[in-house]
Amino acid sequence: MIAVEERKRAGDGYDDDPFRHYSWDERVPNAATVAVGDVIALWDTKTLLGVSVIEAIEKGRGEKILQSCPFCGRADVAPRKTMTPEYKCWKCKEEFSEPATRSITVTTYRSRHEAAWIDLRGLASGAELRQLCEKPGSQLSLRRLRWDDFRARIERGKAPTPLTIVDTLREIVAGGHRETTVRARVGQPAFREDLLTTFGSVCAFTGPGPEQALEAAHLYSYAANGRHYKGGGLLLRRDLHRLFDLGLIAVNPETQTVDVSGDLACYPTYAQLQGRPLSVAITIDHRKWLGKHWNMHRCARDRLESRKSRQVHSA
Known part of the structure; x- marks a missing residue:
């Protein structure tokens, strides 16, 4: 799969840390299809950040604020950076300063994937990654990735980087083990x-x-x-x-x-x-x-x- 990491900067309430974990909830399409042992690639819409294997998924409950059009009630609203009023409903075309809001309880998910994290920052552009998805035109946060094609792109690209650690950790996870790999990093x-x-x-x-x-x-x-x-x-x-x-x-x-x-x-x-x-x-x-x-x-x-x-x- 491929997931977007930069959502937290838009104020969506997620606490993503691409090196360690990724969060989503039941309202995200494909939410329940993500499983332990899946390969996860994260990007920031512009460039690839890295890839890893999901070791565990923490499930919980949380509150989610939903925004909607105060005129037609549809959720297809988004803020505009330069125009006023700030919001526009892309369904009924009405403009307004503040959306209607309501809180609902949702099932939350949070992956743990720090063990096999491989930093691949900049080795593939956002445009390349979109083409490596099963549905290149999709705008979903969680998308199915054509893994074999993605792997070939990384291992045979301009800066070839082996992804064998992914195979190793998938084997360990499949065997029910929870060993933690060593990731060498620059210390303080x-x-x-x-x-x-x-x-x-x-x-x-x-x-x-x-x-x-x-x-x-x-x-x-x-x-x-x-x-x-x-x-x-x-x-x-x-x-x-x-x-x-x-x-x-x-x-x-x-x-x-x-x-x-x-x-x-x-x-x-x-x-x-x-x-x-x-x-x-x-x-x-x-x-x-x-x-x-x-x-x-x-x-x-x-x-x-x-x-x-x-x-x-x-x-």
């Missing part, structure tokens, strides 16, 4: 300073490097909880930080060596990191967080590939 300045004090100007994968090129990588989803955990960060070169984020590079928590995905085998700069020991000494806490990352991006992937292999042989 104090967090980075603490890592520089601890490790010096050293990339955990490649060794000493200029401080300006090193980012503070959280070894868990900082966006999901906003906390800095002990042993929860390492310094990584910017490009490696991004690849770690996508699971294309991981760390074996037992051997403390770098594991490079086969997707990067054609790039010597990254392929040569395979099996390389970490350049810094890590603690038990680091190993714990790296273990969670490994379970998501390696163990779950192996289970998925094993299941696909069994399906091929049984066909």
Whole structure:
């Protein structure tokens, strides 16, 4: 599916945070068809923001304010930016300063999708995304997306970005697990300073490097909880930080060596990191967080590939 994120700026009462969750209610077309395990792509009407997998849907009750034309009672009214009166009914064509309002109780829905969030900001325009919907002319907030075509556009575009983490998390969700993936993100300045004090100007994968090129990588989803955990960060070169984020590079928590995905085998700069020991000494806490990352991006992937292999042989 594809969903619009920018509604909250229009004062519709939604509390969307594209990295973590998306909200809607029963009056939104397709409201009840959204399910755990669905892929969700979010945009702001102008450009793609990112993509993820719905891990859970929270259901509740809430109040919704409905606006309607005070003359004919139809809900087809909208404010105008430059003309007065501010409102016009597009059904009966009457103009008015304030719409009629009433409050109703509705079923509310809120997705949780922070685990597999992949930031794809700017990799596809609004016009391109509309054409990738099953109904390009639709104006609905929740729209069905042609996933295979969308995936091909992202993975083979000008800035190819693999979406394999989506397959991994869909497998985990289908199996009933609720593990939380690790999403490496730039931490706050104090967090980075603490890592520089601890490790010096050293990339955990490649060794000493200029401080300006090193980012503070959280070894868990900082966006999901906003906390800095002990042993929860390492310094990584910017490009490696991004690849770690996508699971294309991981760390074996037992051997403390770098594991490079086969997707990067054609790039010597990254392929040569395979099996390389970490350049810094890590603690038990680091190993714990790296273990969670490994379970998501390696163990779950192996289970998925094993299941696909069994399906091929049984066909």
